[in-house]
Amino acid sequence: MSALLPALPFAPAQCTGRTQRPWANPNSPFFGLDKLVLLMYYLCTYVYICKRKRRAMSELFQTRLVEPASDIRAEPAYSALCSIAMLHKAASQGSIARWAREAASALNPSQLALNQLIFTALGPALLFPGAWASFPDYLDALATQHPSELRERVLAQRSAAELAAPEVAALLADPFQLHDLIVAHLRGVWDGSLAAEWAAAQRKIDAQVRLLRLSAPGSGVSPERIRQNLLQFIAGPLGVGAGIRELVFVPSPHVGGLTTQLTVGAVQYVFFDAELHYHVLLRDTPVRDMELIGRLSALTEPARLRVLALLAQHGELTMQDLIEHMQTSQPNVSRYLKSLAGYVAEQRGRDGRKRYRLVPSQIDVTFDALRTAIAAPAAPAPQQEETMETTDLARYLNAHGQVLAWPKAGAARSALLRYLADTFTPGEEYAEKAANAQIAQYVPAHLRDHVTVRRDLIDDGFLQRSADGARYWRTAEQAGVAPRQLSDEEAYRQYWGQDPEGTSAS
The missing domain is CATH 1.10.287 (Helix Hairpins)
Structure with a gap:
C-alpha cells in the first residue's frame, strides 16, 4: 500500500x-x-x-462477452422430444397443434402423468450431447447408456425439493427402472402415433429450414435479415440463458402458437412454427408511422380484441366456432377477421374448412414499433400544404409496394388511386374477380374493401368498365407513379407445402 x-x-x-x-x-x-x-x-x-x-x-x-452464434436446423431428435413434451400440455394450452391434442386424447391419465413426470422432474435424463439423424437413432443411443448416467444427470440439475417428490425419489433409488421406464414411454409414443405424423411432416420441415437459410425465392430478404428477425421476435420474448454460445432455431410442426426452448450444455434450441411466423421472418423494413397507425387501429374495437383472446385461448378456430363463441352473425365475424388480417393467420385444414390462428410475433412487431416511435425524437410539423406533386407516396407503402394506410381525401388519395391504376396493364381487359385480385395484391382487406377501391378507381376516371360490369380496363395513359416490384410471396407460400424441387410434400 x-x-x-x-x-x-x-x-x-x-x-x-x-x-x-x-x-x-x-x-x-x-x-x-x-x-x-x-x-x-x-x-x-x-x-x-x-x-x-x-x-x-x-x-x-x-x-x-461473446454474442451467441445462431443457426437454423431441423434437429429431428430434439424436435420429436419437443413434440412429445407437448402431450401433457394439450389440455391447458389450446394453441398447441392439432396432432398433439389428438395424440394426448388417445393416452390415459396415467400415461399423461408419466409424460409430465419425464419431461419435468426427470427431464435432464433425456439430454446428452450428440447428433442423430432421426429420433429412433436417438432412442437407441439413450437405450445403450448406463442407467446411472441418467440418474446422475437428474441429480446434478434438479433441486432438493424436486428430488424429494415420492415418485421421483423411488425412481432415482432404482436407476434401472428409471432407464427402462423412460425408454419404453418414448418408444411407445413414437411407435404409436408420432412416427407416422413425422413421416408426413419431415420433408416439409426440411424445406422450411432450407428456405429460411437461403431466403425465399424472389423475396429480396437476405438470410442475415431473417436471422435478425428470428433473434428479435422469436428468441427475444424467451430470452437467452447465461453461458449460451449458440442459438439453434428449429421449425416444429407441433408447438402451434407456442414458442418453447431446450438447453443442452451451451446450446439453446428454440422451437417455433415457421409457417405461422413467416410474414414476420420475411420482413426487411421497419414499421413506419402510417403502418403503425393502421396496426393500432385494428385493435380499437372490443369485439376484435375478443377474437384475439379466443384464438389465444383455443389455438385455432373455424368460422363456425367463432360465431358460436361471439354470439353474432357470420358477416360480423368476417369483418372482424378482415380487420385483424395482420394478426390472424388463415389455414385450410385436412377437412377443407378454414381455420384461424393468432400470430403472436405480429403483436410483438406492433408494440416493438410503438416503443421505437415513442423513444424517437419528434418529427417537425410539415411546412407546406400537401399537393399532388409534393405528396410523399412512400409514406403509404411498404417496401413491397403494398398499401399501409388509406388516406381519406385530397391529393394523397388521388396519388394512391393513380398508383393502383398503374398496376393494371394498359389495353388488357380484366374480369371482375381478376380486377379484385389485382387490387388485393396491394390493398389489404382490413384497410379498405376491394370492391370499394375498384369503385373509387372507376369514379375517379382511372379505370373503365363495360356496361354489364363484367370487364375492366385501364384508361388512356396518364402521368403516374410506376408501381414498385412486389415480392414473390405467392411462390413462397407454395414452397411451404413443397420441396424446392417442386415435389409435393406428403
Missing part, C-alpha cells in the same frame, strides 16, 4: 514537538488534526484504488 501513496502533506516524524505544531498542542483548537487528515487521506486513497480495480474488472469482463 505504501508504494502506491504519494508524499504526505506533512512528515509524521517531525510532529513530536507539541509546542511547535498547533495540532499537537492540547490547548489548541487544531489538536488532533494531523490524525484526522491522515485518516481521510488513507480513506480517499482506498476508495480510489477500489474504483480502479472495479473498472479494470469491468473492462476485463466486457472483453470476454
Whole structure:
C-alpha cells in the first residue's frame, strides 16, 4: 500500500514537538488534526484504488462477452422430444397443434402423468450431447447408456425439493427402472402415433429450414435479415440463458402458437412454427408511422380484441366456432377477421374448412414499433400544404409496394388511386374477380374493401368498365407513379407445402 501513496502533506516524524505544531498542542483548537487528515487521506486513497480495480474488472469482463452464434436446423431428435413434451400440455394450452391434442386424447391419465413426470422432474435424463439423424437413432443411443448416467444427470440439475417428490425419489433409488421406464414411454409414443405424423411432416420441415437459410425465392430478404428477425421476435420474448454460445432455431410442426426452448450444455434450441411466423421472418423494413397507425387501429374495437383472446385461448378456430363463441352473425365475424388480417393467420385444414390462428410475433412487431416511435425524437410539423406533386407516396407503402394506410381525401388519395391504376396493364381487359385480385395484391382487406377501391378507381376516371360490369380496363395513359416490384410471396407460400424441387410434400 505504501508504494502506491504519494508524499504526505506533512512528515509524521517531525510532529513530536507539541509546542511547535498547533495540532499537537492540547490547548489548541487544531489538536488532533494531523490524525484526522491522515485518516481521510488513507480513506480517499482506498476508495480510489477500489474504483480502479472495479473498472479494470469491468473492462476485463466486457472483453470476454461473446454474442451467441445462431443457426437454423431441423434437429429431428430434439424436435420429436419437443413434440412429445407437448402431450401433457394439450389440455391447458389450446394453441398447441392439432396432432398433439389428438395424440394426448388417445393416452390415459396415467400415461399423461408419466409424460409430465419425464419431461419435468426427470427431464435432464433425456439430454446428452450428440447428433442423430432421426429420433429412433436417438432412442437407441439413450437405450445403450448406463442407467446411472441418467440418474446422475437428474441429480446434478434438479433441486432438493424436486428430488424429494415420492415418485421421483423411488425412481432415482432404482436407476434401472428409471432407464427402462423412460425408454419404453418414448418408444411407445413414437411407435404409436408420432412416427407416422413425422413421416408426413419431415420433408416439409426440411424445406422450411432450407428456405429460411437461403431466403425465399424472389423475396429480396437476405438470410442475415431473417436471422435478425428470428433473434428479435422469436428468441427475444424467451430470452437467452447465461453461458449460451449458440442459438439453434428449429421449425416444429407441433408447438402451434407456442414458442418453447431446450438447453443442452451451451446450446439453446428454440422451437417455433415457421409457417405461422413467416410474414414476420420475411420482413426487411421497419414499421413506419402510417403502418403503425393502421396496426393500432385494428385493435380499437372490443369485439376484435375478443377474437384475439379466443384464438389465444383455443389455438385455432373455424368460422363456425367463432360465431358460436361471439354470439353474432357470420358477416360480423368476417369483418372482424378482415380487420385483424395482420394478426390472424388463415389455414385450410385436412377437412377443407378454414381455420384461424393468432400470430403472436405480429403483436410483438406492433408494440416493438410503438416503443421505437415513442423513444424517437419528434418529427417537425410539415411546412407546406400537401399537393399532388409534393405528396410523399412512400409514406403509404411498404417496401413491397403494398398499401399501409388509406388516406381519406385530397391529393394523397388521388396519388394512391393513380398508383393502383398503374398496376393494371394498359389495353388488357380484366374480369371482375381478376380486377379484385389485382387490387388485393396491394390493398389489404382490413384497410379498405376491394370492391370499394375498384369503385373509387372507376369514379375517379382511372379505370373503365363495360356496361354489364363484367370487364375492366385501364384508361388512356396518364402521368403516374410506376408501381414498385412486389415480392414473390405467392411462390413462397407454395414452397411451404413443397420441396424446392417442386415435389409435393406428403
